[in-house]
Amino acid sequence: MSLFIRTALAAAFTLLAVNTTSAQTPTPPALPDPAATSVDALGWMKGFPPAPDKLITFDNPAGGVFPRTRWSFSHVRETVPTANVWRGNGAASPLPAGTSPVQIEAVTFKPLGSDQTLNFAQMISGTYTDGILVLHRGKVVYEKYFGALTAERPHIAMSVTKSFVGTLAAILADEGKLDPAAPVTKYIPELKDTAYGDATVRQVMDMTVGVHYSENYADPKAEIWDYARAGGMLTQGQNYTGPKSFYEFLVTLKKEGEHGEAFAYKTVNAEVLAWIVRRASNQSLADLLSEKIWRRIGAEQDAYFMVDRIGTESGGGGLNTVLRDLARFGETMRNGGRAPNGQQAIPKAVVEDIQRGGDPAKFVKAGYPLLKGWSYRDMWWVSHNPHGAFMARGIHGQSIYVDPKAEMVIVRYAAHPVAANGANDPLTLPAFQAMAEALMRP
Amino acid sequence: MSLFIRTALAAAFTLLAVNTTSAQTPTPPALPDPAATSVDALGWMKGFPPAPDKLITFDNPAGGVFPRTRWSFSHVRETVPTANVWRGNGAASPLPAGTSPVQIEAVTFKPLGSDQTLNFAQMISGTYTDGILVLHRGKVVYEKYFGALTAERPHIAMSVTKSFVGTLAAILADEGKLDPAAPVTKYIPELKDTAYGDATVRQVMDMTVGVHYSENYADPKAEIWDYARAGGMLTQGQNYTGPKSFYEFLVTLKKEGEHGEAFAYKTVNAEVLAWIVRRASNQSLADLLSEKIWRRIGAEQDAYFMVDRIGTESGGGGLNTVLRDLARFGETMRNGGRAPNGQQAIPKAVVEDIQRGGDPAKFVKAGYPLLKGWSYRDMWWVSHNPHGAFMARGIHGQSIYVDPKAEMVIVRYAAHPVAANGANDPLTLPAFQAMAEALMRP
Numbered sequence: 001m002s003l004f005i006r007t008a009l010a011a012a013f014t015l016l017a018v019n020t021t022s023a024q025t026p027t028p029p030a031l032p033d034p035a036a037t038s039v040d041a042l043g044w045m046k047g048f049p050p051a052p053d054k055l056i057t058f059d060n061p062a063g064g065v066f067p068r069t070r071w072s073f074s075h076v077r078e079t080v081p082t083a084n085v086w087r088g089n090g091a092a093s094p095l096p097a098g099t100s101p102v103q104i105e106a107v108t109f110k111p112l113g114s115d116q117t118l119n120f121a122q123m124i125s126g127t128y129t130d131g132i133l134v135l136h137r138g139k140v141v142y143e144k145y146f147g148a149l150t151a152e153r154p155h156i157a158m159s160v161t162k163s164f165v166g167t168l169a170a171i172l173a174d175e176g177k178l179d180p181a182a183p184v185t186k187y188i189p190e191l192k193d194t195a196y197g198d199a200t201v202r203q204v205m206d207m208t209v210g211v212h213y214s215e216n217y218a219d220p221k222a223e224i225w226d227y228a229r230a231g232g233m234l235t236q237g238q239n240y241t242g243p244k245s246f247y248e249f250l251v252t253l254k255k256e257g258e259h260g261e262a263f264a265y266k267t268v269n270a271e272v273l274a275w276i277v278r279r280a281s282n283q284s285l286a287d288l289l290s291e292k293i294w295r296r297i298g299a300e301q302d303a304y305f306m307v308d309r310i311g312t313e314s315g316g317g318g319l320n321t322v323l324r325d326l327a328r329f330g331e332t333m334r335n336g337g338r339a340p341n342g343q344q345a346i347p348k349a350v351v352e353d354i355q356r357g358g359d360p361a362k363f364v365k366a367g368y369p370l371l372k373g374w375s376y377r378d379m380w381w382v383s384h385n386p387h388g389a390f391m392a393r394g395i396h397g398q399s400i401y402v403d404p405k406a407e408m409v410i411v412r413y414a415a416h417p418v419a420a421n422g423a424n425d426p427l428t429l430p431a432f433q434a435m436a437e438a439l440m441r442p
Numbered sequence: 443m444s445l446f447i448r449t450a451l452a453a454a455f456t457l458l459a460v461n462t463t464s465a466q467t468p469t470p471p472a473l474p475d476p477a478a479t480s481v482d483a484l485g486w487m488k489g490f491p492p493a494p495d496k497l498i499t500f501d502n503p504a505g506g507v508f509p510r511t512r513w514s515f516s517h518v519r520e521t522v523p524t525a526n527v528w529r530g531n532g533a534a535s536p537l538p539a540g541t542s543p544v545q546i547e548a549v550t551f552k553p554l555g556s557d558q559t560l561n562f563a564q565m566i567s568g569t570y571t572d573g574i575l576v577l578h579r580g581k582v583v584y585e586k587y588f589g590a591l592t593a594e595r596p597h598i599a600m601s602v603t604k605s606f607v608g609t610l611a612a613i614l615a616d617e618g619k620l621d622p623a624a625p626v627t628k629y630i631p632e633l634k635d636t637a638y639g640d641a642t643v644r645q646v647m648d649m650t651v652g653v654h655y656s657e658n659y660a661d662p663k664a665e666i667w668d669y670a671r672a673g674g675m676l677t678q679g680q681n682y683t684g685p686k687s688f689y690e691f692l693v694t695l696k697k698e699g700e701h702g703e704a705f706a707y708k709t710v711n712a713e714v715l716a717w718i719v720r721r722a723s724n725q726s727l728a729d730l731l732s733e734k735i736w737r738r739i740g741a742e743q744d745a746y747f748m749v750d751r752i753g754t755e756s757g758g759g760g761l762n763t764v765l766r767d768l769a770r771f772g773e774t775m776r777n778g779g780r781a782p783n784g785q786q787a788i789p790k791a792v793v794e795d796i797q798r799g800g801d802p803a804k805f806v807k808a809g810y811p812l813l814k815g816w817s818y819r820d821m822w823w824v825s826h827n828p829h830g831a832f833m834a835r836g837i838h839g840q841s842i843y844v845d846p847k848a849e850m851v852i853v854r855y856a857a858h859p860v861a862a863n864g865a866n867d868p869l870t871l872p873a874f875q876a877m878a879e880a881l882m883r884p
Binding site: 045048049050055056057058059075077078079080081082083084086089091092152237238245247275278279284300302307309310311312 | 490498501520522533687689717744
C-alpha cells in the first residue's frame with residue numbers, strides 16, 4: 001500500500017465514510033470558529049476552474065477533512081459514482097409552511113454537562129449546521145440552509161442511511177418476504193464461514209452481532225479502513241490486493257464474542273442487512289428504497305447512494321437526500337407510517353415496532369454516557385424518554401429526531417469537525433428537547 | 443503509462459468517450475446479431491453480486507466495449523462522478539399519446555446505397571436501439587425501450603450533448619451576455635497561446651477552428667485519448683503526469699491551419715464553448731442547462747453530466763437524459779422554441795438561426811459523403827433538405843431528428859457496435875425520411 005493511500009486513510013476518510021457514534025463522552029475539543037470556516041467565508045470551488053487552493057477532489061485527502069466537508073458533504077456525487085433513488089413521476093407530498101407558537105431561534109436550553117444557557121440559533125451555528133428543518137404538527141415552522149446546501153441539493157446522510165435500511169428490512173418482514181428469526185445464511189449462504197454464519201437476521205437488524213470489526217477512527221489498523229477502501233470510499237491504488245467491493249469485504253469478517261447479548265454499533269451490520277434485503281426482494285437497494293419509501297412518501301427530489309466499484313450501494317452510510325425529503329420521512333414515522341400525502345407509506349406495525357425500541361439492557365453494555373436508557377431497534381435509536389422520541393443518527397451531525405408527544409420532527413444536516421455524534425449530542429439533544437417542550441406549551 | 447492504461451485507451455473508450463461523426467463512408471462491417479447480444483440475452487449485472495463474467499466496472503476496459511455498452515450506456519453514473527441537471531419543482535410538460543395515421547413499424551425504406559427494402563422495425567433492431575420515440579404534431583405515436591433502458595432511466599447522449607451547449611451559447615448571445623463576434627480570449631484569457639488565441643466565439647460555435655487535434659479512434663496517438671484521459675473518462679493511473687482536467691488539456695492545444703475556412707468536427711471545440719458559456723454566465727454548465735432549458739421545457743426527470751476530477755462537466759459528450767426529455771427538447775426546437783407546456787422556452791431567434799444553418803461550402807470540405815448539402819450551426823447538424831430537417835448527433839446512434847415540414851420529431855438512444863454515425867446513417871436517415879413522408883400523407 002502506497003504512502004498516498006495510507007495518507008488518504010489517515011486523513012480523508014470523513015468525506016466518504018461510514019458512520020459511528022462514539023461510546024465515549026467527548027473531551028470538548030478546541031473547535032474552529034463556525035463563521036470563519038463556513039463555505040461562504042472560504043469560497044470552495046468557485047470559478048472555472050477554481051483556484052488551486054480552493055479545489056476539492058476525491059484524490060486529494062484534504063477534500064474529506066473539515067472545513068472542506070462543508071462543501072463536499074453537499075457535492076458527493078460530483079466526486080464518486082452513485083446510484084439513483086427515483087422519486088417517481090407523481091406530485092410531491094405537501095410540506096406546508098406553518099407558524100410556530102414560539103420564536104424558534106430564541107428557544108433556550110442548557111448543554112449537557114454545562115450550566116451555560118444557549119439558544120437554538122447558537123446550537124445551529126455551534127454544531128456547523130448545513131441545513132435544519134423543524135416540523136410541528138406537519139407544518140414547516142423553521143427551515144434554513146447554510147453555505148453549500150440548498151433546498152434542492154442532496155446532502156450525505158451518513159449513518160442515517162442505516163435507519164432506511166433497517167426500515168426496509170422491517171417492511172419486507174411485515175410483507176412476509178423476510179424472516180427476522182431466520183439465520184443470515186438463509187439469504188446469504190456466502191456468509192457461512194464468517195461472523196454471520198450463526199447469527200440471525202434479527203441480530204443484524206438490532207446490531208447485537210459479535211463480530212471482530214473496529215470503527216475506531218484513531219486506529220489506522222481498524223477494520224473501518226479496510227471496509228472503506230473495499231467500498232471505493234478511499235482510493236484503492238494500483239497495487240491494492242484486498243477486497244474490491246463491499247461483498248468481498250463482508251465475507252472476511254470473523255466472529256468475536258457472542259451474538260444477541262449486547263448492542264455493538266458496527267457499520268458492517270448495515271451492509272450485511274443491505275445484502276439481505278437485496279436477496280429477499282431481488283432488487284437493488286436503490287430500487288427497493290425508491291419503491292417502498294421514496295415514491296410512497298411523495299419525495300420531492302430523487303435521492304442517491306454512493307456505490308462501490310461494482311455498483312453496490314453503501315447501506316452503511318452512502319445515502320444522499322434533500323433535507324425536505326428527510327423531513328417527509330420523519331413526519332411519516334411520526335404519524336404511524338402515514339405520509340404527508342395521506343398514504344399509508346410504511347406499515348403501522350413497522351413504525352410501532354421501531355417506537356417500542358430494542359432492549360435497553362443490551363444497549364447499556366455499549367456504554368454511551370449521553371444516551372442513558374436508550375435502545376436500538378431496526379437500526380433506529382430509541383430514547384424511551386417520556387415523549388417517546390426516536391432518532392436516526394449519522395456522524396458529523398446528521399439526524400432525524402422524531403418527538404411523537406410534541407408532534408415535532410427535526411431534521412438536520414451538518415458538517416461538524418468531529419465525526420462522533422458525541423460531539424453534537426451535548427448541544428443538539430437538549431436543544432431538541434427544549435424545542436419540543438416549547439412547542440407543547442399552550 | 444502502464445500497460446493497463448494503454449489497454450484501456452485502446453479498448454474501453456467508447457463507454458465514456460466523446461463523440462465524432464465519421465467523414466468516411468463506412469465499409470459495412472460484419473455486425474453481431476442484435477438479438478443474441480441484447481442485455482436480456484446476456485444478462486449483465488444481475489444478482490447480488492453479479493457473476494464475475496457478467497460484471498461491468500469502470501476499471502475493466504471491457505465495460506466500454508459492445509455488447510456491454512448495451513448496459514453501460516444506461517448506467518453511466520454508477521461508474522463515474524456526475525453533476526445533476528435539476529428539472530425544477532414544477533410539473534412535467536405534457537407529452538400526450540397520439541394515434542399514428544400509419545403503422546409505424548411497417549413503414550418501409552431503402553438503406554443508403556442499397557436496393558434492399560427494410561421496415562422501421564428492422565431499422566430499430568438493426569441499429570441496436572436502446573430506446574426510440576416518435577412525436578407527430580406533438581403527440582407520442584411510438585415509444586419503445588429495449589434491454590437496460592427504461593422510460594425513467596437516463597442514457598448517455600454522447601455528442602448530442604454538444605447541441606445543448608451550442609444552444610446555450612446561442613441563448614446567452616440572444617440575451618446579450620455572450621458576443622459571438624468576440625475573440626475567445628475575451629472570456630478565456632488562458633487560451634491566448636493556444637489554437638484558440640486568435641479564434642472567435644462564432645468559429646468555436648460552428649467548429650471552423652484550425653486546431654491540431656485528431657478524433658481518429660484507430661490511432662492510439664490521437665489527441666482524443668489525451669482529452670479523454672484528462673477528463674477522467676479513462677483511468678489516469680498513479681504515475682500519470684499529463685493534464686488532469688478538461689481545462690488543463692484545453693490549454694495545450696496548438697493551431698493547425700486557418701480558422702473560419704472549413705468545418706472540422708472536433709470535440710474539443712465543444713469543451714471550449716462549455717468553458718466560454720460558464721465564464722459568460724458565471725454558472726456551471728449543469729446549472730446553466732437546468733435554468734435555461736431543463737426547467738423551461740418541463741423536463742420530467744433530472745439529467746446529469748459526467749464530470750472530470752475537479753467537477754467540470756463534459757460539454758463534448760457527457761450529458762445523460764431520459765429519452766422523453768430529449769423528445770421534449772426536440773419538440774421545443776420544432777416549435778420555434780415553444781415547449782410542450784406552452785412556454786417560450788428558447789428564444790425564437792435562436793431556433794431560427796439554427797434552422798437556417800451554417801455555410802454548406804465550409805461543411806463540404808469536411809467530406810461527409812452521406813451528408814451531402816448539410817451544414818453545421820451552433821453545434822447542430824442541418825440537412826437543408828426540402829423538409830428543413832436538422833439533427834443533434836452522437837456516436838453509437840444517439841440522435842434528435844427534427845422534421846419541421848412533417849411536424850415530426852424522432853429521438854433515439856442506441857448502442858451500435860460501431861462508434862461512427864456513418865454506421866447508423868445508411869439505415870436511420872432514410873428511415874426517418876420515410877417516416878416523415880408517411881406521416882405527411884393525407
